[in-house]
Amino acid sequence: MQLHRLKLxxxxxxxxxxxxxxxxxxxxxxxxxTWSESxxxxxxxxxxxxxxxxNVKIEIVCPxxxxxxxxxxxxxxxxxxxxxxxWLSDVEVMRGARYLTKKA
Amino acid sequence: MQLHRLKLxxxxxxxxxxxxxxxxxxxxxxxxxTWSESxxxxxxxxxxxxxxxxNVKIEIVCPxxxxxxxxxxxxxxxxxxxxxxxWLSDVEVMRGARYLTKKA
Amino acid sequence: MQLHRLKLxxxxxxxxxxxxxxxxxxxxxxxxxTWSESxxxxxxxxxxxxxxxxNVKIEIVCPxxxxxxxxxxxxxxxxxxxxxxxWLSDVEVMRGARYLTKKA
Numbered sequence: 001m002q003l004h005r006l007k008l009x010x011x012x013x014x015x016x017x018x019x020x021x022x023x024x025x026x027x028x029x030x031x032x033x034t035w036s037e038s039x040x041x042x043x044x045x046x047x048x049x050x051x052x053x054x055n056v057k058i059e060i061v062c063p064x065x066x067x068x069x070x071x072x073x074x075x076x077x078x079x080x081x082x083x084x085x086x087w088l089s090d091v092e093v094m095r096g097a098r099y100l101t102k103k104a
Numbered sequence: 105m106q107l108h109r110l111k112l113x114x115x116x117x118x119x120x121x122x123x124x125x126x127x128x129x130x131x132x133x134x135x136x137x138t139w140s141e142s143x144x145x146x147x148x149x150x151x152x153x154x155x156x157x158x159n160v161k162i163e164i165v166c167p168x169x170x171x172x173x174x175x176x177x178x179x180x181x182x183x184x185x186x187x188x189x190x191w192l193s194d195v196e197v198m199r200g201a202r203y204l205t206k207k208a
Numbered sequence: 209m210q211l212h213r214l215k216l217x218x219x220x221x222x223x224x225x226x227x228x229x230x231x232x233x234x235x236x237x238x239x240x241x242t243w244s245e246s247x248x249x250x251x252x253x254x255x256x257x258x259x260x261x262x263n264v265k266i267e268i269v270c271p272x273x274x275x276x277x278x279x280x281x282x283x284x285x286x287x288x289x290x291x292x293x294x295w296l297s298d299v300e301v302m303r304g305a306r307y308l309t310k311k312a
């Protein structure tokens with residue numbers, strides 16, 4: 001079986017930001033996104049504040065450069081002012097071409 | 105702490121396929137499956153079509169050979185005609201024997 | 209982009225245990241937890257019993273020592289008598305300091 005190494009971007013963020021993050025991820029080269037409801041409590045910056053309800057977990061399988069661009073976008077735009085965590089992990093997929101945007 | 109390396113198979117697919125995938129995964133050697141509701145939009149083969157609502161995310165922790173068998177089954181049977189993505193990742197568990205099917 | 213390697217702890221467990229696991233994880237050094245509803249079927253110890261409905265999936269990004277402490281706690285306290293699986297995986301985050309508890 002031939003497997004292709006890609007990155008999984010996981011973002012947990014306030015529900016209100018879901019549409020714009022998915023749109024931006026597509027613009028940055030992601031061929032697809034999935035999301036589901038999530039709840040959480042945690043720290044935001046220096047403060048520890050409860051962030052209850054209304055969160056969404058977004059997952060995106062994509063090449064490493066796209067993953068880093070998405071993570072950078074999320075970090076720069078939301079980490080300061082929103083309850084938001086995000087991470088990258090390594091995944092292996094079959095038919096890796098499905099996760100590549102056709103370059104113009 | 106002794107940790108055992110296993111694989112996590114993640115499958116995001118139309119809800120209608122959940123029961124048959126879980127049954128097949130058990131047949132292929134998985135000792136357990138979990139699943140949750142999911143939504144998504146993305147590409148299916150060459151086309152980009154919105155796949156809204158009615159998806160399920162299935163997760164299975166199992167040995168590498170079982171993981172590859174499940175991924176191959178999903179890829180061969182659903183990638184062409186269903187909205188379906190699937191990936192493998194590395195995980196570490198305690199009490200690894202819980203994830204092994206007893207061989208006859 | 210500077211990325212920091214941390215661990216992701218994933219715990220799928222009966223809903224009734226969520227609050228105490230989240231509280232214990234914070235006590236052990238996790239700066240935040242997220243969770244979502246989950247369903248599953250699988251093996252519990254030697255028996256194969258269906259665990260339907262009422263599960264929760266808890267996810268925690270934290271340093272490796274905190275992750276191992278949480279996994280050990282969950283394994284020792286719940287593996288025998290509850291439907292519970294848990295695993296560790298490697299993740300990369302930006303602004304790693306957000307995931308560290310300030311030591312006294």
